[in-house]
Amino acid sequence: MCGIIGYCGHRPAVPLVLEGLKRLEYRGYDSAGLAFLQLNKLEVIRSEGKLCNLEEKVAKTANTFAPISIGHTRWATHGLPVERNSHPHKSNNDALAIVHNGIIENFQEIKDELIQKGYVFHSDTDTEVLVNLVADELDSVLQINFGKKYVEIQQDMDEAFQKNPELYLPFLEQAFCSALQKAHGAYAVVVLSPLIPQHILAARLSAPLLLGIGIGEYFVASDVPAFLPYTRDVVFLDDREYVVLSAGAYAVKNIFTAEKLEKTVHHIPWDLQGAAKDGYKHFMLKEIMEQPKVLRDCLVGRLQDDRVCLPELDGLPVPGSIRIIACGTSYNAGLWSQYYLEQFAEIPVIVEIASEFRYRKPILKADELIVVISQSGETADTLGALRLCKEKGYPVVGICNVLGSSVAREASACLYTQAGPEISVASTKAMLSQMVLLLLLALYYGQRKNADCSHAKKLRAGILNELKALPEILEGALPVMRDKAKKFAYQYAYAKSFFYLGRGTAYSLALEGALKLKELSYIHAEGYATGEIKHGPIALIDPDFPTFALAFDDDNFNKVCSGILEIKSRQGNVIALLQEGTELENNDLWYIPQTKLPEFLALPAMQLFSYEMADYLGKDVDQPRNLAKSVTVE
Template structure:
């Protein structure tokens, strides 16, 4: 959730830290701070975003010229409100240890009371401050400890999740980092090392990285790094090369990352399918699951676990796999999966979906499914992420870095992956070779159709202008487009702060219709498919109650134009393909409504990109 960055090397640390924090600001932006180490530790931190920290950091650099070791943090508040005193880094009373922390210390209250009884004073309301005092206390109690062993001992007392960086003027040549549940990556440069909660701040300096696994602690110096478990067992780590460039995490002339990522979707569709859709052969090639394909086909049941937007993608995956492969599918909120003692076993397949590959709830579902003997498969975007490492098999979406907090291109990439999976599970079992070719041809035509929808951006902005002051929205769809209604409503809520709900269109009569009046915009996804006639009847029901209808319809549909106040047309497509097209105008509509309301779409309030705490 929070952003962590650290540097040790030959460069001045402050500019590296500040630039890194800006690249991580989408992970947390309630407050920000840095600590520099040059003989002593100096800290500058404050409520607000990173740009507000720059002026004060300039003063800090004057105070500590030449500091080549430092740590920085952007906070997403959990314990304690966004404020200067709750910002990281946290210091011990002597000011010679500094800690930054991502995660939640679940037993912080008991630890805090114990430390207070030992005479420690707490300045903040955070759970994280416990860590710096606990390390200090243990180090003072046992003179034989060093910073590494004091940190290791402290973490043995801790319940919960952490991504942690610690520096001390007592040992001014190192940074100690540790991970449990919250990601950390070490970038390997020439005589310098970079630490971050994801690769975004590292890629402009080096493409060589090491990902820490849960329960690992590393000591990083200018000369190198060593990794051990919390139990002090040395670990050999694989050096990974990053597969994206600096340009991919820049705005590229767009006003916001979110808009850039919406417009990247045609190229992302190409990238997701490249080398996988073998149209001339009538098959898909999914190398990450090839060795397990027979077992996947024989599954008695597939359970998809995900959160938020990925959960909506999973719902579409349920429709796709059941229709084409005829394997029963359930879709579970990952946050609920392990708490209801789910019935899964060796004959089941559990698919976990996460853009970051680090979502805490989804990781917990993954581990529960493994413990129960299920085959666990992952779909994620980030190479080397925890989900990628802990699943037995899986697929990368290759959507590129997604910086906007509200997910857009990751959703379309996940749905395409699930579509290709459905084709792979169907081949030779439930649908013919000719049907496979027909479906894959439609898939291959997607990027061009998505481009045509993006050309409607101006029209969609005009519609947004008319409805930007609405207090509520209702999104309705049927079949494959019911999950798209949920996703459209979520996008509007996330970035414009307008209350919105998505429903299956037929459910409108079972309660939501009571809300319909002349002030209620209702968005219908009304493409020509097997439920078309039914959804026209639903539109009539809303019109008769003076609701304001916005429709997403298939090109050439004059019937919908007669009924709706506004119509956004998408190219013709079969039902299973339409979610990949109908979602794009809903993303654009949410974006334009939010920007017209003056909202920060890339950093919506209270949200963080990678949810690494429960």
């Protein structure tokens, strides 16, 4: 959830870490901080609020040219988002500073033990408990080997370093690993210490952390954009691994055995342009407008004539049923795909919320395929569901956007959405790319089941032709959509609540439209199946409670129109999103181009409406309050 970064190299580390934190701020922005060594002493600068507050404090610091630094931007879990709870946290004896993403579940038990030993705590965080646990383990190790605790050997440190700069490294490694073995839960941590002024230590368990490989410099971070200007060569750390970094080398080891591990270096295809605003006011707007390119990129290499090619799945049998598991926007994409999987693949589908699924005792069928969807590939509940299913022996297909993410590495097979970096907290192009892959999945299993059926072939070919035409259609429609979105956003900015209605494939989009409006503008919104509106919710309708209705040109069109008329007869105002060539008696009509796949146009339209509403109301579009991009804790 939080964003962390560490750097060892030849550049001034503090400005670089600040720059990296800017690129990680989508992961959390309640508070921020960094640590570095100055005259072999730990310096920690922290600030509540946005990163600009930290930058102001750093600007007043005399010397920030240290070659090693660690930083953190926070999404609060333990403790209020105030400065005393901000990271980095120091140990009582000033031997260590730590940044942490995750939750230490047994922190209270550890804290009670440390308090009995005389430790004092100044924050409400589990992270301060962890750094003092490492410090306590360090004192034990130092006493065994030197007969002194950290505070007693400080005076001799300079002389010791001149003789052997790495004298204390193995002892800090030992203490670090010992503490992590005692800490239960999830963590990505980076540690800085005067004991090892040329090194930093970092480790992960069930929280994202990766290593950037530069020339004479190394990085650790929660996500690639943190160091994208400097390198695209990456090592993905696995659970229960830690890394020792210096400016000249790195070593990845096992936390329990300290065995040195061989790791593969991956080259990330993203570039800095993809992680920049590129002239747009907000990342969200840029990412909405990128969706024609996303459509094209998703299809590259996956279509051959009138066939869908998903070689990642060729080794898996055709399932008898499919269970899709996801959270938030990814769940809405999965719910949307249920209609197409059942239509084209003729496979029954169940769609589950990951946080609910993993705490039930689900009954899975013997021939069931599990599909998990996560933009980041690190969503905690989705990963938990994946692991639960794999433990039971079921094949799991992951759909995600991030190369080398936990979902990608742990799933039986992975389909990458190839959407490029998505920086805005509110997900846009990620859902569109997930929908493309899920539609391809439906067509792929359909052709494997009834490859020789001429009617099925014709049906698939028709949908594929529609899909191929979509990028150009969407590219032409987006500017018009934005103008319409602005008009309706200004017109309905008075609203305190909104209904979103849809039927069939539009139902899941109604859920997503309501979610986006809530996330960005803080206007209460609810998505409903159109047929359900009369079963209670219609009681809320009045002139100040508007509705956004999706009325696609399909078999449900007349029924949706009837629902809209029921709302209007009760003085409800309606924005009706229609396809060209259809008609409806309503004041506020929004037409999108005619296609058999209208969802791929309706989704960006609703995203633009939410964006323009939030921007008009003066909200922080890219960083909505209380939210973070990737939910890596439960």
